Each structure stands twice: as structure tokens, then as C-alpha cells.
Amino acid sequence: MLASIPSLAACKVIGVRRGTSLRAQVEDRLGCGAHVCVRTEFRKLRALLTLALLSALLGACGDPVHDRAVDELGPEVPGVPKGPLHRPGQPCVLCHSAAGGDPPFSFAGTVYINAASATPIDGVEVHIVDSSGKKFSTVTNCAGNFIARPSEYSPDFPCWVSLRSGTVFREMDSPIYREGSCAACHSEPRGPSSAGHVFLIDDPTIEQAPVSQCH
Amino acid sequence: MPLNVASSVQIVILALGFYLPACGPNLEQQTAEQDVQLQAPSRNDFPPVSDALQLRCATLDCHGQAGRNLRIYGYGGLRLSATQSPLDFPTADAEYVASYDSVVGLDPEALSKVVTLQADPNSLSMIRKARGIEHHKGGQQMQTGDALDRCIVLWLQNKSDANPCIDVAQAPHPTTE
Numbered sequence: 399m400l401a402s403i404p405s406l407a408a409c410k411v412i413g414v415r416r417g418t419s420l421r422a423q424v425e426d427r428l429g430c431g432a433h434v435c436v437r438t439e440f441r442k443l444r445a446l447l448t449l450a451l452l453s454a455l456l457g458a459c460g461d462p463v464h465d466r467a468v469d470e471l472g473p474e475v476p477g478v479p480k481g482p483l484h485r486p487g488q489p490c491v492l493c494h495s496a497a498g499g500d501p502p503f504s505f506a507g508t509v510y511i512n513a514a515s516a517t518p519i520d521g522v523e524v525h526i527v528d529s530s531g532k533k534f535s536t537v538t539n540c541a542g543n544f545i546a547r548p549s550e551y552s553p554d555f556p557c558w559v560s561l562r563s564g565t566v567f568r569e570m571d572s573p574i575y576r577e578g579s580c581a582a583c584h585s586e587p588r589g590p591s592s593a594g595h596v597f598l599i600d601d602p603t604i605e606q607a608p609v610s611q612c613h
Numbered sequence: 614m615p616l617n618v619a620s621s622v623q624i625v626i627l628a629l630g631f632y633l634p635a636c637g638p639n640l641e642q643q644t645a646e647q648d649v650q651l652q653a654p655s656r657n658d659f660p661p662v663s664d665a666l667q668l669r670c671a672t673l674d675c676h677g678q679a680g681r682n683l684r685i686y687g688y689g690g691l692r693l694s695a696t697q698s699p700l701d702f703p704t705a706d707a708e709y710v711a712s713y714d715s716v717v718g719l720d721p722e723a724l725s726k727v728v729t730l731q732a733d734p735n736s737l738s739m740i741r742k743a744r745g746i747e748h749h750k751g752g753q754q755m756q757t758g759d760a761l762d763r764c765i766v767l768w769l770q771n772k773s774d775a776n777p778c779i780d781v782a783q784a785p786h787p788t789t790e
Contacts, residue, residue: 525789560789572689575751577674590692591673593699
């Protein structure tokens with residue numbers, strides 16, 4: 399079956415008539431009249447077909463590790479459309495990257511009220527600075543999410559991050575060296591390789607959480 | 614008459630078959646290498662080095678990951694105990710030991726030559742990558758002679774000095790606001 403593909407494809411590409419010798423048809427169509435010319439054209443066709451076949455095969459090969467990580471995120475929550483409010487607490491850049499296919503983010507994450515709370519918090523300022531001193535600031539939305547797009551901020555790693563809401567100031571202990579998703583290192587549950595989710599209030603007895611402006 | 618593809622492949626395979634055995638070390642060399650007692654730098658002097666590596670190399674998004682060949686355990690990063698998280702407790706002795714084992718296990722033969730023969734530290738992939746000589750996904754992390762570089766290299770050469778390691782921890786960084 400494979401052996402028949404070049405000749406069939408040749409017919410299709412060059413647009414020759416069926417029922418006569420393929421070589422004669424090609425010579426007639428191309429007006430070369432010489433066997434050398436036909437051989438050259440067939441070689442070109444074969445090379446093109448090989449390239450097309452390889453491209454198709456390579457295109458079918460995804461990254462199974464990435465695909466599995468995306469699958470493990472599960473489906474969208476019913477009632478929450480894809481957009482700035484979806485999937486709080488998940489590693490955003492997994493999908494929002496060249497590999498993921500969604501509009502890329504430099505940084506993105508979700509801020510929660512405190513370490514024990516699963517309630518995200520809006521209106522928190524997120525400040526980022528990179529190794530060259532380039533800064534970016536944004537504010538969390540009603541899902542507690544924040545986003546930095548490459549058009550807004552393209553940092554030179556490492557980066558340092560802090561949160562502010564009024565007088566409450568929280569600074570991340572360690573720098574970020576390459577990861578754009580907060581949740582890649584700040585996932586739930588806390589464990590040997592996760593610091594737990596990002597939060598604003600460390601000690602509720604002395605720090606006041608801001609009042610949410612979202613309904 | 615031009616050679617067809619099959620003939621060309623056969624010739625290449627035959628040529629490789631003759632060529633490759635000639636490239637490898639001979640049996641005498643292999644036996645001699647096996648007889649060498651490998652040396653590693655001091656484990657007692659490693660904690661300050663590990664603390665410096667922790668800050669500069671071992672965040673959870675880099676060498677603070679269990680899947681890496683070079684993995685560093687400690688406060689602020691990957692923890693050895695399944696019940697601890699990055700910010701729970703200071704780095705434990707067992708974590709220094711685990712990090713030490715990881716570092717000295719990367720290039721043991723080359724490391725031994727650096728320790729005993731004062732061989733060029735650039736013979737170690739860890740140094741080449743951190744200095745940016747060899748491709749490193751995390752980029753260049755030190756330059757020859759800077760604090761992190763001296764901290765690591767002096768330890769490798771059994772001339773440990775904790776001061777440059779402490780300097781790494783105290784290095785200022787840009788402020789976010």
C-alpha cells in the first residue's frame with residue numbers, strides 16, 4: 399500500500415491522466431521529454447512526500463508529560479467560563495504557554511486570605527521585580543487570580559515577589575528562578591515539595607484582611 | 614554505477630563496527646581506573662556550601678525538585694521528610710547529608726581529580742553549568758571568583774572558607790516596591 403502512495407500522489411500533484419504510462423504522462427505534462435528531467439521531478443516529489451509524512455508524524459507526537467499534567471487539572475468548573483476568573487489555584491502557565499496553546503502568561507497565580515483558608519482574596523497588590531530591577535504590579539481579581547502577560551512584563555530571572563493590601567505586606571522568602579505559575583510550587587496540600595497556597599495574612603490577630611469588593 | 618541506499622547503510626555500519634572499538638579505553642586503562650580510590654571533598658565543611666546552593670540553585674522550581682540529578686534539600690526548598698514542608702524547620706543534618714551525596718555523586722571521577730590533584734573545576738558539569746560554560750536551563754548563576762563560585766570551588770579543593778558562602782546569603786536583591 400505504501401509503495402503505491404508516491405505514484406498516486408504524483409498523479410494528484412501533477413494532475414496527469416490515468417490509463418497511460420505515468421512516466422509518459424509526466425513527460426508530456428512537464429514538457430521535458432528527457433528521462434533525466436522526469437527522474438529529477440520524481441525525486442523532488444518523493445522528498446516532498448517524505449517531508450510531509452514526517453511532519454504529520456511529528457505533529458502527532460505531543461509531550462505526554464505535559465498532556466498528563468493538563469489532564470490532571472480536570473475539567474472547567476460548571477458555571478465559570480474560560481477567562482480571568484477560571485481555575486483559581488491551578489498552575490496557569492501549564493496551559494498559558496507555547497506548549498499549552500492558550501495565550502501565554504509570564505506570571506500568574508492566585509492569592510488566598512491565609513494559609514488555612516481556601517477563600518481567595520481580591521484587591522491585593524502583587525509586586526514583582528526581576529534581577530535587572532524591572533518592576534511589574536497588578537491586582538488580584540474576584541477569583542484571587544492575577545496575570546502578567548509577556549507584552550506587559552518579560553522578566554530577566556530571578557524574580558522576587560511581594561503582596562500588599564493596605565498596611566499588610568508579605569514578601570516571598572525565596573526568589574523565582576524560572577517558573578511562571580505560582581501553583582507549580584504553591585500547590586495544595588503543603589508537603590516536602592510544596593509551600594502550600596499563596597496567602598496574604600500570616601497572623602490574623604495582628605493583620606487585617608481587606609474587605610472583598612466582589613459579590 | 615551509483616551505490617543504492619541499502620549498500621551505503623551497510624558500508625556505514627561496517628565502518629562504525631571497525632571504528633568504535635578503537636575509540637574506547639583499552640582493558641588495561643579500565644582496570645587502572647577501577648583501582649583508583651575516589652576522593653570527595655569534606656562532608657563536615659559542606660553545610661555552608663549547601664546553604665549557599667539552597668539560596669541560589671535549589672528553589673522548588675529548580676534543583677529543589679526530587680526528579681533532578683542535582684537536588685538540594687533544606688529550608689525554603691525541597692524537604693527530605695515526607696511530613697515537612699519548605700518553611701517548617703531549619704535544614705536538618707540528614708538533609709545536608711542527602712544534598713552532599715547528590716553533589717558528590719554527579720561526576721565522582723572528575724570530582725576526585727579536583728579534590729586530590731587540584732584539577733580544573735571546569736571539569737565538573739556542575740561548575741560548567743553554573744558558570745554558564747555549558748548549557749544550563751537555569752542560566753549562568755555565578756562567575757569565576759564571585760562569592761558563590763569561591764564558596765563552592767574552595768570547598769571542592771579542600772580549602773573551605775565559610776565567608777564567601779555567607780556573602781551569598783547576604784547579597785542584596787532589588788526591592789519589589
